[in-house]
Amino acid sequence: MGYAQLVIGPAGSGKSTYCSSLYRHCETMQRSIHIVNLDPAAENFDYPVAMDIRELINLDDVMEELGLGPNGGLMYCMENLEDNLDDWLTEELDNFLDDDYLVFDCPGQIELFSHVPVLRNFVEHLKRKNFNVCGVYLLDSQFMTDVTKFISGCMASLSAMIQLELPHVNILSKMDLVTNKKDVEDFLNPEPQFLLSELNHHMAPQFAKLNKALIELVDGFSMVSFVPLDLRKERSIQYVLAQIDNCIQYGEDAEVKIKDFDPEDDD
Numbered sequence: 001m002g003y004a005q006l007v008i009g010p011a012g013s014g015k016s017t018y019c020s021s022l023y024r025h026c027e028t029m030q031r032s033i034h035i036v037n038l039d040p041a042a043e044n045f046d047y048p049v050a051m052d053i054r055e056l057i058n059l060d061d062v063m064e065e066l067g068l069g070p071n072g073g074l075m076y077c078m079e080n081l082e083d084n085l086d087d088w089l090t091e092e093l094d095n096f097l098d099d100d101y102l103v104f105d106c107p108g109q110i111e112l113f114s115h116v117p118v119l120r121n122f123v124e125h126l127k128r129k130n131f132n133v134c135g136v137y138l139l140d141s142q143f144m145t146d147v148t149k150f151i152s153g154c155m156a157s158l159s160a161m162i163q164l165e166l167p168h169v170n171i172l173s174k175m176d177l178v179t180n181k182k183d184v185e186d187f188l189n190p191e192p193q194f195l196l197s198e199l200n201h202h203m204a205p206q207f208a209k210l211n212k213a214l215i216e217l218v219d220g221f222s223m224v225s226f227v228p229l230d231l232r233k234e235r236s237i238q239y240v241l242a243q244i245d246n247c248i249q250y251g252e253d254a255e256v257k258i259k260d261f262d263p264e265d266d267d
């Protein structure tokens with residue numbers, strides 16, 4: 001059994017920075033973790049890259065040879081990854097041990113988790129290879145200052161969650177940039193009633209029915225919950241990691257072993 005985080009979220013939401021901070025945190029904790037680059041457009045890395053999509057396909061070559069722009073080129077690369085799940089990915093995964101912990105740093109193009117099946121098939125493949133996978137959705141806290149932005153962020157996260165069908169943890173990134181913590185705290189675990197009244201307050205009266213339907217939808221999926229992440233604080237990283245570990249049952253076997261061990265039995 002392996003463990004994996006699929007780190008997703010809009011462009012610039014802090015995915016790669018999160019991956020490198022997580023790597024350093026685990027290094028300090030003497031915990032083994034491998035970061036995988038799934039972004040064919042990435043160039044600089046703050047973490048050792050354990051596996052790299054750029055070894056499969058090169059974005060510049062694709063753009064030049066097929067006359068595609070950066071986004072079309074990226075989609076082509078990701079579809080190429082999808083075509084190579086059974087050979088390239090399988091071979092690469094064979095390099096890891098049975099209970100290794102992999103973190104996949106994904107590109108930020110929203111298409112990847114809205115209407116193309118690439119990531120979903122990628123995840124299905126990981127599951128077939130016996131990985132416990134968690135979707136880790138990053139949203140920039142800078143976009144979390146009023147209810148309309150919050151709902152729009154929830155919708156994007158929800159569409160990823162539905163598309164991937166994975167245990168899902170929402171993270172509010174870049175908390176160090178938030179000057180007024182109170183503004184954001186309102187949205188970490190909000191009551192549906194609070195969201196609805198805020199939304200009605202922001203929108204013209206003819207949207208009242210739509211607002212109600214939106215809040216019911218978001219509430220119905222019980223996903224209106226974000227874990228704040230402040231990368232300056234070890235404790236914050238540790239807390240986020242514990243939430244994700246819990247989702248993929250990482251460490252539970254170890255815990256059982258400790259619980260089963262009764263020092264009284266020793267004599």
Ligand SMILES: Nc1nc2c(ncn2[C@@H]2O[C@H](COP(=O)(O)OP(=O)(O)OP(=O)(O)O)[C@@H](O)[C@H]2O)c(=O)[nH]1
Nearest residue numbers: 010011012013014015016017107108174176177231
């Ligand atoms: N202050 C602050 N800046 C951050 C944090 N995380 C990321 N950034 C900055 O936000 C920008 C984008 O960060 P990345 O980690 O590259 O974001 P990404 O989600 O990997 O972006 P794409 O790969 O392009 O989708 C960079 O300039 C980072 O330095 C954070 O926790 N605090």
Ligand SMILES: [Mg+2]
Nearest residue numbers: 015016039106
């Ligand atoms: Mg990145």
